[in-house]
Amino acid sequence: MAYNKIRINPISPEPPRASVLVIYTGGTLGMVFEAKGKQLVPFNFEQVIEKVPEIRRLDFEITFLTLNVPIDSSNMNPEIWIELAKIIGDQYAQYDSFVILHGTDTMAYSASALSFLLEDLNKPVILTGAQLPIGVARSDARENFITALELAASVTDDGNPVLSEVCIYFNSRLLRGNRSKKQESSDFNAFHSENYPHLANAGVRIDWNFPFIKPYDEHKNLNIWEKLDTNVAFLKLFPGINQQVVHLILNISGLKGIVMETYGAGNAMTDQWFLDAITDAINRNIIIFNVSQCDGGRVSQGHYQTSRYLKQVGVVSGSDITAEAAITKMMYVFGKEVDHAKCIDMLANPVCGEMSL
Numbered sequence: 001m002a003y004n005k006i007r008i009n010p011i012s013p014e015p016p017r018a019s020v021l022v023i024y025t026g027g028t029l030g031m032v033f034e035a036k037g038k039q040l041v042p043f044n045f046e047q048v049i050e051k052v053p054e055i056r057r058l059d060f061e062i063t064f065l066t067l068n069v070p071i072d073s074s075n076m077n078p079e080i081w082i083e084l085a086k087i088i089g090d091q092y093a094q095y096d097s098f099v100i101l102h103g104t105d106t107m108a109y110s111a112s113a114l115s116f117l118l119e120d121l122n123k124p125v126i127l128t129g130a131q132l133p134i135g136v137a138r139s140d141a142r143e144n145f146i147t148a149l150e151l152a153a154s155v156t157d158d159g160n161p162v163l164s165e166v167c168i169y170f171n172s173r174l175l176r177g178n179r180s181k182k183q184e185s186s187d188f189n190a191f192h193s194e195n196y197p198h199l200a201n202a203g204v205r206i207d208w209n210f211p212f213i214k215p216y217d218e219h220k221n222l223n224i225w226e227k228l229d230t231n232v233a234f235l236k237l238f239p240g241i242n243q244q245v246v247h248l249i250l251n252i253s254g255l256k257g258i259v260m261e262t263y264g265a266g267n268a269m270t271d272q273w274f275l276d277a278i279t280d281a282i283n284r285n286i287i288i289f290n291v292s293q294c295d296g297g298r299v300s301q302g303h304y305q306t307s308r309y310l311k312q313v314g315v316v317s318g319s320d321i322t323a324e325a326a327i328t329k330m331m332y333v334f335g336k337e338v339d340h341a342k343c344i345d346m347l348a349n350p351v352c353g354e355m356s357l
């Protein structure tokens, strides 16, 4: 992937206290309204930077990398996730922290994917974006961007980064990336993390929620994992889902795993045809990962009679994982090319704080 590089030096004559690499991928933050097509389209980032001259007042050095062709995040894909991970890997020694400017639509997927790909991360990687383009007077872009930079450059009294994980910062909240979901397409409050507390709230001062932040570990050495396997699919249950739909999804050629979005605490219908289809898929070594359609709470297979069978036949409980983290985790786990039992073990247990046991 080609990209352009621009460096912004602080106004202050003092030596910069940190260096942050900003990677611009696109999204509403950097879009403009194209009068001809009456639509929002990604914009040249050099002009975007001109719209936030105040970043030069921050006392750290900021370098921008921009994808040659910025995208609406609806066009995000695993190749770009791997490319982003590689950029961070290549630039890891040169920068203290990383901010990724990204569209909101798939930000939770990207944050989840990066949390898996950036193995043993011990520097901050913060994704942010905006609901209104930065050129619009009422835009939330400036606050999101500037606070994300501040959070990324935050250090503890002993000089270590406060954050050493992939996060999303949006509308005053810092969230663990692989616990986040997009909840709003119009309010500024675009993201939430129902099953994990906020890592920080940025008001007049920044209130860190230290017990929930992954502790810094100086012995960690970043490893970039470069393979994701997309032989995965969602199966979202709904009353009335018919046999043919379930059959077709479970028989997709090359399929290795399904994230099955169930009801409540992981419950599903008990019609015999459905149970037979699930059993047949599991017998063909397709892994079924049970994730709830509820944003809050967790899967507890066997709690109700309507989930007991799933547990008996070996459906894997996703506990309180989000659908976004579940599908990207499956791509990551299958990308590891480990044996079937190891895949199940990795899915059932937290890899980087994406689920609770």
Ligand code: ASP
Pocket (backbone or CB within 6 Å): 026, 027, 028, 029, 071, 072, 073, 074, 102, 103, 104, 105, 106, 129, 130, 131
């Ligand atoms: N469609 C846009 C995107 O995800 C929405 C946004 O950035 O808020 O790129």
